[in-house]
Amino acid sequence: MIQRLNSGRRILTYPAVHPCENIAPETLLISLIALSHNICSYKSKFNASNKRNALEAIRQIGVVRVFLEEIRDGSSGLPDSTILSFSELHLALQKFQYLLEDCTRDDARVWMLMNSERVADQFRVLIRAISTALDVLPLDNIHVADEAKEQVGLVMRQTRSFRFEVDRDDKRAVEVIKSVLVGFEKRVDPDRSELKRVLDHVGYRRWSRCEKEVRFLESEIGFENVREGKREVRMLSSLTGLLCYCRCVMFETVDGLPGLRPESKSSSAVVSFLNVEDFRCPISLEIMTDPVTVGTGHTYDRSSIMKWFRAGKPICPKTGERLKSMGVVPNLALKRLIQQYCSENGISFGDSGRRRSRDIGRTIVAGSLGAEEAMKMAAGFLSERAAGGTVGERNKAAYEIRLVSKTSIFNRSCLVEAGVVPHLLKLLEDMESQENAVAGLLNLSKHSKGKAAIVESGGVDLVVGVLKEGLKVEACQHAAGTLFYLASVEEYRILIGENPRAIPALRELIRNGSDRGKKNALVAIFGLLTHPANHRRVLAAGVVPLLFEILASFDSEVLVTDSLAILATLAEKPEGAVAISRCKALDLIVGILNSSTSRAAKEFCVSLLLALTANGGHNVVALLVKSPSLMGCLYSQLSEGTSRASKRASALIKALHEFQETRSSGPVNRVLPQERFVHVR
Template sequence: MGPTTDEEKPENGGGRGGIAVVEAVSTAVAEIAGLPESRGPLRRLCCDLARRVKLLGPLFDELRDGGGGSLGEFQARTIASLHGALVRAKELLVSVDDGSKLYQALQRETFVYRFLEVTEHMEKALSEVSYDKLDISEEVKEQIELVHAQFQRAKGKIDSPDLQLLKDLNWALREKYCDPIVLKRISEKLQLRTINDMKKESVALHEMVISSGGEPKECLKDMSSLLKKLKDCVVVENPTSDTLENKTSSMKHRSPIIPDDFRCPISLELMTDPVIVSTGQTYERSCIQKWIDGGHKTCPKMQQNLSHTALTPNFVLKSLISQWCDTNGIELPKKQGNCRDKKPGSHSDCDCPGINSLLQKLKNGNQDEQRAAAGELRLLAKRNADNRVCIAEAGAIPFLVELLSSPDPRTQEHAVTALLNLSINESNKGNIVNARAIPRIVGVLQNGSMEARENAAATLFSLSVIDENKVTIGAAGAIPALIDLLCQGSLRGKKDAATALFNLCIYQGNKVKAIKAGIVEHLMRLLVDPSGGMMDEALAILAILVGNADGKPAIALSNPIPVLVGVMRTGSPRNRENAAAVLWSLCTGDVQQLSAARELGAEEALKELMETGTDRAKRKAGSLLELMRQASEA
């Protein structure tokens, strides 16, 4: 008798596993259904995805009511695959809700690509479910088939962008002084109409600056400049309420009313030094410090226990308050009237007792407490350099490394991201490696959730800045896992993987590992897909692999000449430079490659590069033209 296939196994093979997976999927659907309605430039994409997911609810309600025990092992696996797709869908929807609306509008194609990825994942997972074998009603079956058809139609379908919005944004970014009508039109379409909207957008941009390692890209600086123009529009048009209706004229003859969001909930005075506590509420620093020093362990407004007593400056709100004061001719007070300044020496943003409390939860807490503590440390390590030093000095790194092996995916994700944030500090890099974190980070990279894998890749890149760590990371098996992420991750994940691979492949031994793992095939696929946004990274990695004895023939076998010549003609300056460098290496000592390059018109592209390329591109182009001249004279 032959082996029993998954489909032929008894229908109760899923057992308790079937119950668990149905509960997990049902919870995921409910969580997505409970998300707030999306606003901003991606509203339609978010609403369509959330609506389709909500329609899946009756399927899992019926399966859950039936106990889930009737699922076979194969069916349980297909439902588990669907759960993975739902988790990705929720992560995308949450990231859009929390993210910058300006960035989403300006980088719309990137987000459309992410939505298409999730849609394809959902459709594939739904297509693998055998609905005839499930104990569900005909009505529910018909509804699920309808949803599946909707996902099928949505695959590859790209909505047209709002051309007027793009025109307005480009104009507003380019011009120093903007027409208020244009700014108001932008604020309406991006749903940045109130002071609260502006605060949320400022936080989102601030998070992007932090995640860029403190060196924000030019686009972030442009968006921050545009956001200031939009903020000024809000404050000037209506400094007294949270709408954009113009009431400035009615304010000229009376003292402005302080917006509620600018008042400390304790003193009810205008805040001069707003800080955020662990519940997310903002208070005047001196007032909340006095409350804490009085022995209180709760948030005065929310009445929730404070998980720690660290106070994080709310720079965004402080900027808004300052702008409002300037607009209304108000001098910002030096001190709060009802609260005295805190004691000398207590001004540090690093709260050692709070961090030690979190450390105890990492060490001795249950799974829920460990997850929460790792999440808090993740955020604290992200906020400022002092926290990164304090957390490491408190001894948190070994416990975070231990949690990389946690069976709870969210705890694992928090732990690896906390280590990523801590690794920004140079001294912490050594502490993380000494805690034998690298093999466990590679384990997360191989088996974690998508976000955890992407952050693990970023952590390995951060650690690989130290040369000796490149060897350790390569030996731990990171390279095949990074290549896998390069193929399967989101655009951000692919870029994290590519950056880590580039840095690791500076070491010769890792080049060999990458080539043997098949990296060249994947890089060439990224190179011929300019819409994928990975051409820069693919070329940069090829440029360092082609100098390797194994790398050159592997690249030559992938028929790279047509692509490289095309990039030299139309690519960005850096890509033209790297394409010329790769082509030069391929043609040196290889008459066949040199002949192929000449036949495809490389000489003309190289001559143009001699005129307009970077210094390095000019050198490579000149050397390659000389090779061609010598070959023609031979």
């Protein structure tokens, strides 16, 4: 009967519901006592604002709880006439519980402070609702001590007379915040002593407390941006800028684990040991937003598996086993892990394509002038600290740059313009700061100005040095990711390819790195292959055999797909086709084409086989025509594959037919005319 708090609700919303009409008064009474007991437990919790109002409301509800317990203990039965009063009281107490939950949240204290007037109004409205519910309670029909009735009467009088107003200290803190935000808009540095008083008022004496609210505010901005009105985006953005500034400037150290990682709970430790690939749907390869489990025990994103079922496939995509039922069970534990992973890594959870495009658009500019100037000031401060601070200050600056640059294109622009790139490059040689510095460079390399700043500051050789000799695996994989983004520019692809250490270092990361490191190295190589001269360098580095090791192990479908993309690109040139043919793995490629659930992997398989028939000679075609399952796979691509996969499958089918038709009439000069070859892009 007790309404459980909805963990997915928005803050300052109260989704309370009326009890059902036919509920017994005794059942409703038990639920009311439990609710009031829960509310009274909030007395010991910290309220950053509206302390006086919260304590007074809890005190009055405590008196009501005693009265309700008296009714429970002294009455053998309750008249039906109590249901109306109990129902209204139940509704009000539910809302009270939601309100107190928000008031005691440790990640929304500044936001609740800025909403002090609204919160005080809610206390006033809800306490009046309790008074009204008690007013219609038929006390004459309830057997309870007169003292208890008098206590309830006293509460009713007090609820009408008590003035739920904003605390004076709250008002002063709000005025300071508003003044600082106006100062930001005018490019005036805030008074740090004033900021410290505000932070002390809300209990933010540690870096991690400030960081938690930044994450909360960013999530609220995401919600507001999909609303039509977007009424609160400006204030939310301004407060985010303010707290980012405070996090960077007001705290000397990052509390938590060594290496400047924020304080984490046990669940965070669990997330750190999981691979993000475990969060991807085996069908779409995207991070799941609504994971569900089918009868075989395998988990998929709900939208993907439902689409699979609607296509008339009552089987498990991973095992091929026919399902007795197409019912699915929500995997709530996995969903919570994914939500936490996304929160800790700055990834928006549950975005549709439309939502993602909006989020990208909003990160190009700040949500308000105050947020814009606050970030510029913070970027300037971080640049100075990264350049000339103590060892600890430089390391913290590198970590802050890493964190700030992760979530916003605008933030990256501010940091690049503040001149942080040369300072981060110098920190690559610092044992304490290397990982944070290269992670910051990775984020900044996603910005066009960031790419230019890295290359113009001589950063390619320094990043390659970290890739080859990084002190931590994480530093190596961040370096590979940086090279991938730099390789999106033609002249930088040439520069990276000409570095004699770059491609061999990427090869070693493929051989010995983590799954994330291998992924970054593979996509970096794929990006480099867009420049023709890098084909020869990749082949000379011995990358091809490693790619087939990945295909044979099939530990990760994402890595398999990336490996196939590289092989298909290499096979476009005769020397690449020859190197691939030497590995004698045609059966392996056909097997992946037959078994993979990834449309992208299947398309790359077809592209690879098509390129091999064009550039690998008659021996390749002769082996392919002997494969009993190949033709069926190719025909399935005609109807199930992408338009490109369908065209390439059609070309490959024609090539195989031509080979079979001409075997009896003599050799042919070309298995597949050059103009039929479709290049992989």
